Amino acid sequence: MSKFDKPEFDERLSQLNDAWKAILLLQSRLVADLEERAEAKKVVEPSTFHVLAILMKCGGKARFKYLTQHVLIRRAGLSRLLARLEKERLVRRERCEDDDRGVDIALTDIGEKAFMAAFPVYSDRLKERLGNHLDADSVRQLTEILGRVLKANGWAPPVISNVSK
Numbered sequence: 001m002s003k004f005d006k007p008e009f010d011e012r013l014s015q016l017n018d019a020w021k022a023i024l025l026l027q028s029r030l031v032a033d034l035e036e037r038a039e040a041k042k043v044v045e046p047s048t049f050h051v052l053a054i055l056m057k058c059g060g061k062a063r064f065k066y067l068t069q070h071v072l073i074r075r076a077g078l079s080r081l082l083a084r085l086e087k088e089r090l091v092r093r094e095r096c097e098d099d100d101r102g103v104d105i106a107l108t109d110i111g112e113k114a115f116m117a118a119f120p121v122y123s124d125r126l127k128e129r130l131g132n133h134l135d136a137d138s139v140r141q142l143t144e145i146l147g148r149v150l151k152a153n154g155w156a157p158p159v160i161s162n163v164s165k
Contacts, residue, residue: 043117
């Protein structure tokens, strides 16, 4: 193939490419929309909300390692985000009780209040942008399909329901 030849896309590759583009487009547009809404409503931005939501689902505390497996940003970005959240007193680092080498990230009262203030903003927007267009069965199927792909590739699952620390 010369540098001017177009690569051949068979039907399957075209479908996979279309699915990939749709996932990326939905994710980028939804995050941008949530960022705008959060700013307008003066609540925490999506990356902060995501970390606070995980901590709330885990009973207010989770291992740093657990967070690295469930957040939507890379480990270095998570470290910077947690440093900022700690400075803002939304979270605090604690020595892990059962492992001296481990670090727990704990939600503070300020962090819990920030989450509670942001929750209706995010939940309403997700219902509006996704829930109004997908019935419960479609949401379950979509989550299962994406979860299957994530699991097959050795990546963290998309859901944090029934989590264990």
